[in-house]
Amino acid sequence: xxxxxxxxxxxxxxxxxxxxxxxxxxxxxxxxxxxxxxxxxxxxxxxxxxxxxxxxxxxxxxxxxxxxxxxxxxxxxxxxxxxxxxxxxxxxxxxxxxxxxxxxxxxxxxxxxxxxxxxxxxxxxxxxxxxxxxxxxxxxxxxxxxxxxxxxxxxxxxxxxxxxxxxxxxxxxxxxxxxxxxxxxxxxxxxxxxxxxxxxxxxxxxxxxxxxxxxxxxxxxxxxxxxxxxxxxxxxxxxxxxxxxxxxxxxxxxxxxxxxxxxxxxxxxxxxxxxxxxxxxxxxxxxxxxxxxxxxxxxxxxxxxxxxxxxxxxxxxxxxxxxxxxxxxxxxxxxxxxxxxxxxxxxxxxxxxxxxxxxxxxxxxxxxxxxxxxxxxxxxxxxxxxxxxxxxxxxxxxxxxxxxxxxxxxxxxxxxxxxxxxxxxxxxxxxxxxxxxxxxxxxxxxxxxxxxxxxxxxxxxxxxxxxxxxxxxxxxxxxxxxxxxxxxxxxxxxxxxxxxxxxxxxxxxxxxxxxxxxxxxxxxxxxxxxxxxxxxxxxxxxxxxxxxxxxxx
Amino acid sequence: xxxxxxxxxxxxxxxxxxxxxxxxxxxxxxxxxxxxxxxxxxxxxxxxxxxxxxxxxxxxxxxxxxxxxxxxxxxxxxxxxxxxxxxxxxxxxxxxxxxxxxxxxxxxxxxxxxxxxxxxxxxxxxxxxxxxxxxxxxxxxxxxxxxxxxxxxxxxxxxxxxxxxxxxxxxxxxxxxxxxxxxxxxxxxxxxxxxxxxxxxxxxxxxxxxxxxxxxxxxxxxxxxxxxxxxxxxxxxxxxxxxxxxxxxxxxxxxxxxxxxxxxxxxxxxxxxxxxxxxxxxxxxxxxxxxxxxxxxxxxxxxxxxxxxxxxxxxxxxxxxxxxxxxxxxxxxxxxxxxxxxxxxxxxxxxxxxxxxxxxxxxxxxxxxxxxxxxxxxxxxxxxxxxxxxxxxxxxxxxxxxxxxxxxxxxxxxxxxxxxxxxxxxxxxxxxx
Numbered sequence: 001x002x003x004x005x006x007x008x009x010x011x012x013x014x015x016x017x018x019x020x021x022x023x024x025x026x027x028x029x030x031x032x033x034x035x036x037x038x039x040x041x042x043x044x045x046x047x048x049x050x051x052x053x054x055x056x057x058x059x060x061x062x063x064x065x066x067x068x069x070x071x072x073x074x075x076x077x078x079x080x081x082x083x084x085x086x087x088x089x090x091x092x093x094x095x096x097x098x099x100x101x102x103x104x105x106x107x108x109x110x111x112x113x114x115x116x117x118x119x120x121x122x123x124x125x126x127x128x129x130x131x132x133x134x135x136x137x138x139x140x141x142x143x144x145x146x147x148x149x150x151x152x153x154x155x156x157x158x159x160x161x162x163x164x165x166x167x168x169x170x171x172x173x174x175x176x177x178x179x180x181x182x183x184x185x186x187x188x189x190x191x192x193x194x195x196x197x198x199x200x201x202x203x204x205x206x207x208x209x210x211x212x213x214x215x216x217x218x219x220x221x222x223x224x225x226x227x228x229x230x231x232x233x234x235x236x237x238x239x240x241x242x243x244x245x246x247x248x249x250x251x252x253x254x255x256x257x258x259x260x261x262x263x264x265x266x267x268x269x270x271x272x273x274x275x276x277x278x279x280x281x282x283x284x285x286x287x288x289x290x291x292x293x294x295x296x297x298x299x300x301x302x303x304x305x306x307x308x309x310x311x312x313x314x315x316x317x318x319x320x321x322x323x324x325x326x327x328x329x330x331x332x333x334x335x336x337x338x339x340x341x342x343x344x345x346x347x348x349x350x351x352x353x354x355x356x357x358x359x360x361x362x363x364x365x366x367x368x369x370x371x372x373x374x375x376x377x378x379x380x381x382x383x384x385x386x387x388x389x390x391x392x393x394x395x396x397x398x399x400x401x402x403x404x405x406x407x408x409x410x411x412x413x414x415x416x417x418x419x420x421x422x423x424x425x426x427x428x429x430x431x432x433x434x435x436x437x438x439x440x441x442x443x444x445x446x447x448x449x450x451x452x453x454x455x456x457x458x459x460x461x462x463x464x465x466x467x468x469x470x471x472x473x474x475x476x477x478x479x480x481x482x483x484x485x486x487x488x489x490x491x492x493x494x495x496x497x498x499x500x501x502x503x504x505x506x507x508x509x510x511x512x513x514x515x516x517x518x519x520x521x522x523x524x525x526x527x528x529x530x531x532x533x534x535x536x537x538x539x540x541x542x543x544x545x546x547x548x549x550x551x552x553x
Numbered sequence: 554x555x556x557x558x559x560x561x562x563x564x565x566x567x568x569x570x571x572x573x574x575x576x577x578x579x580x581x582x583x584x585x586x587x588x589x590x591x592x593x594x595x596x597x598x599x600x601x602x603x604x605x606x607x608x609x610x611x612x613x614x615x616x617x618x619x620x621x622x623x624x625x626x627x628x629x630x631x632x633x634x635x636x637x638x639x640x641x642x643x644x645x646x647x648x649x650x651x652x653x654x655x656x657x658x659x660x661x662x663x664x665x666x667x668x669x670x671x672x673x674x675x676x677x678x679x680x681x682x683x684x685x686x687x688x689x690x691x692x693x694x695x696x697x698x699x700x701x702x703x704x705x706x707x708x709x710x711x712x713x714x715x716x717x718x719x720x721x722x723x724x725x726x727x728x729x730x731x732x733x734x735x736x737x738x739x740x741x742x743x744x745x746x747x748x749x750x751x752x753x754x755x756x757x758x759x760x761x762x763x764x765x766x767x768x769x770x771x772x773x774x775x776x777x778x779x780x781x782x783x784x785x786x787x788x789x790x791x792x793x794x795x796x797x798x799x800x801x802x803x804x805x806x807x808x809x810x811x812x813x814x815x816x817x818x819x820x821x822x823x824x825x826x827x828x829x830x831x832x833x834x835x836x837x838x839x840x841x842x843x844x845x846x847x848x849x850x851x852x853x854x855x856x857x858x859x860x861x862x863x864x865x866x867x868x869x870x871x872x873x874x875x876x877x878x879x880x881x882x883x884x885x886x887x888x889x890x891x892x893x894x895x896x897x898x899x900x901x902x903x904x905x906x907x908x909x910x911x912x913x914x915x916x917x918x919x920x921x922x923x924x925x926x927x928x929x930x931x932x933x934x935x936x937x938x939x940x941x942x943x944x945x946x947x948x949x950x951x952x953x954x955x956x957x958x959x960x961x962x963x964x965x966x967x968x969x970x971x972x973x974x975x976x977x978x979x980x981x982x983x984x985x986x
Contacts (some may be wrong), residue, residue: 022909064737066714067728072813072917136727145810151787152770239788246786253569282639310773311784312791315671319664326656334651340620347629369609379602379668381782385773385808416781424559431564439571450584453808456816458712460747461738471572
């Protein structure tokens with residue numbers, strides 16, 4: 001920014017500030033919008049690949065018996081599906097949305113560390129090429145589950161070092177993204193954008209960034225110990241050498257539980273942005289939303305062992321982790337109640353982003369309920385490692401995190417491309433997704449309760465009904481997503497005669513700085529910090545007179 | 554709802570289509586809830602589960618009810634004007650405190666049950682359970698009774714993958730074939746994948762302490778009807794317990810991913826009245842180790858009740874109980890013909906070796922080496938016998954097999970799949986022990 005000593009008009013930027021032509025634009029870019037786009041394209045590619053893997057899983061499970069794949073390959077599919085969806089799909093999608101929206105929401109021209117931003121993205125294709133490449137190696141891909149528990153994971157063949165290195169690279173990428181977002185939010189807000197005026201998406205991302213910085217190194221440490229256990233004769237996790245296999249689980253879940261909030265907190269932010277827009281009413285309890293997110297983030301560090309109640313912890317440990325886990329229901333409940341209160345007596349319309357946001361509230365809450373049930377240790381002994389758990393975490397991750405990502409893309413794509421998506425196809429996409437996702441995952445609650453364990457390629461005949469439903473739902477959901485892809489690509493490329501020419505404020509009830517710049521957003525926005533109008537930045541969540549109460553920064 | 558006509562048609566059609574396909578391919582309904590189980594604790598766990606479930610339903614009804622009401626009433630298309638309230642400290646405190654109180658209401662009974670579950674003192678007897686890739690070993694501590702328990706040969710044969718891939722029409726035809734499903738339904742008397750050669754036999758009315766550990770990777774021993782799930786971890790001995798109230802057969806599975814055949818190491822607990830249990834135990838002590846008989850005796854003729862739930866709750870005729878102690882050893886001293894050894898060897902191989910080394914003998918390199926053309930198999934018989942008895946690396950020892958079984962399986966390996974390295978007699982195995 002230093003060379004911009006002249007006053008600059010956002011609306012008519014000079015040609016030399018525009019993007020480079022051709023492929024080099026994308027390889028060399030340090031522009032937050034370009035990188036946001038790259039991250040999103042990458043994430044959706046990974047969603048597609050991970051989705052194909054889930055179809056292999058569901059095809060095999062349609063009926064009992066082994067029709068399609070060897071059990072070993074099945075285990076490779078479950079392992080890779082998780083790694084690809086979590087590290088390749090949801091996390092990059094959030095970084096992509098943060099890239100696009102955080103600078104535009106807080107009124108700065110780009111992220112604080114644009115070159116690191118480029119590097120952080122371009123690590124990912126290599127990391128995943130390496131991870132996916134293991135599918136073609138002797139012994140196949142990792143098959144010990146995405147949780148990589150030793151000693152099982154140490155039986156991985158040639159894929160093992162590639163798995164570890166790929167995880168390291170993903171971690172590096174996440175940490176660069178997280179540092180970048182945190183530094184940007186803390187240092188580059190436009191004058192007048194105090195912390196408690198920030199949109200909730202910015203808040204949730206700030207907290208997510210801290211979670212990432214805190215736990216990704218823990219994961220890196222854990223997998224490095226696995227690596228030395230396998231190749232350098234250490235015995236961190238090998239009982240016969242004096243090590244402790246359970247210690248890995250403690251370390252892994254100390255990363256893993258905050259990780260699940262990394263996947264969901266930005267979703268809270270998006271839903272808290274979309275509901276007020278389409279209810280035409282300020283977000284209810286903005287402050288309590290911020291405190292709730294912060295409390296959830298704090299609690300996420302002291303509940304990890306609820307993933308491992310069956311390892312045989314001391315009673316005191318089991319009680320502590322049960323109580324701590326149950327506590328999470330409190331701030332999560334506050335969030336849901338606030339969303340409902342925001343809708344209450346609003347003036348709602350139901351465009352695609354709103355439909356996905358509302359489905360999020362319904363279905364994430366169902367995932368929350370099963371989460372509460374899982375917190376109860378004595379009953380968790382029965383639920384643990386069954387399809388009940390599979391149903392639970394897919395409810396919070398698919399109609400949870402993924403629906404929020406879809407909602408966010410629908411909400412902002414008119415701003416990004418200047419073209420409106422087809423509302424008709426958006427609605428069709430929504431209803432197909434909402435119906436099929438429930439057909440996929442709801443029956444899994446029953447299969448799990450009835451006794452079907454996780455991560456098996458074949459099962460006893462009495463579980464067949466639930467699995468038939470689940471497989472039908474999975475194929476339906478997968479196919480329905482192509483509607484979305486075409487709808488969005490049509491906005492990007494102007495297919496089907498879609499014309500630009502939307503107003504700055506695409507949605508009637510939308511508030512926030514991103515709606516004060518043209519649609520499509522110019523390549524550079526806010527090169528000169530905007531003058532913050534309290535009416536703009538706080539209308540979505542607070543009234544002007546209420547602001548006096550919290551003049552924080 | 555202002556839902557486009559097309560969206561409505563799409564939604565309706567997709568539901569109808571899904572229902573149609575599901576109708577065509579679903580079968581009798583299995584269970585859909587946790588079993589109440591047959592111990593005092595499993596009943597407590599079940600009521601806790603239902604309590605929490607109904608609390609969730611109640612909260613859900615209120616929250617979803619308000620949401621739906623709001624979605625129906627407070628919409629722009631009905632001319633509803635937005636209100637401008639957006640904050641209320643009172644309400645926030647209220648809906649922070651109320652859930653907190655509900656949670657305390659759940660935590661107290663949950664803690665009570667948990668404390669009882671963890672109290673393993675004053676047990677009447679102890680069974681040590683060891684997980685292996687992919688079978689269980691049960692040892693009655695202080696009784697000198699110890700045996701392995703694996704998936705039955707019948708289920709094991711039925712679950713083999715025939716090598717067709719996702720692009721194979723035959724595989725898809727098999728998937729959608731009702732006849733195939735019917736076949737599986739009849740495997741193991743309706744207990745496909747949840748039947749074992751040697752059941753864990755326990756007395757009812759006694760507090761049985763389980764000591765659970767593993768020989769290789771982490772497994773988890775889970776029997777839903779007695780509400781016991783505990784990880785089997787190498788280097789750890791975990792404790793838990795159960796006191797079964799009702800005689801019967803209770804089926805469970807390994808719940809922790811333990812490698813390729815994680816889905817194929819089920820658990821069967823047979824609870825007998827005390828007298829019958831004692832008779833069984835006496836027989837075990839006097840007779841052969843149970844496993845020796847396993848591959849020979851067909852254990853599958855036990856109760857052929859349809860497996861609509863994971864349990865055959867019907868009381869049990871003891872006579873048909875575990876396929877134990879069928880006399881198999883007398884032949885051990887004599888020399889046998891190659892055909893006899895091969896025939897028996899194939900049975901032993903299927904039950905004990907095929908999971909890793911594969912029915913084809915090709916193994917799964919690099920973890921599970923091929924036996925086809927293997928140095929050990931083609932080399933001196935002594936080394937081959939030694940490795941079978943003592944194991945090597947990840948391979949567990951098979952000392953518990955009889956001399957005849959070891960001789961047969963070694964002979965089978967040396968003369969199958971193009972191998973041709975001669976016959977091994979039981980005497981050679983006895984000498985190698």
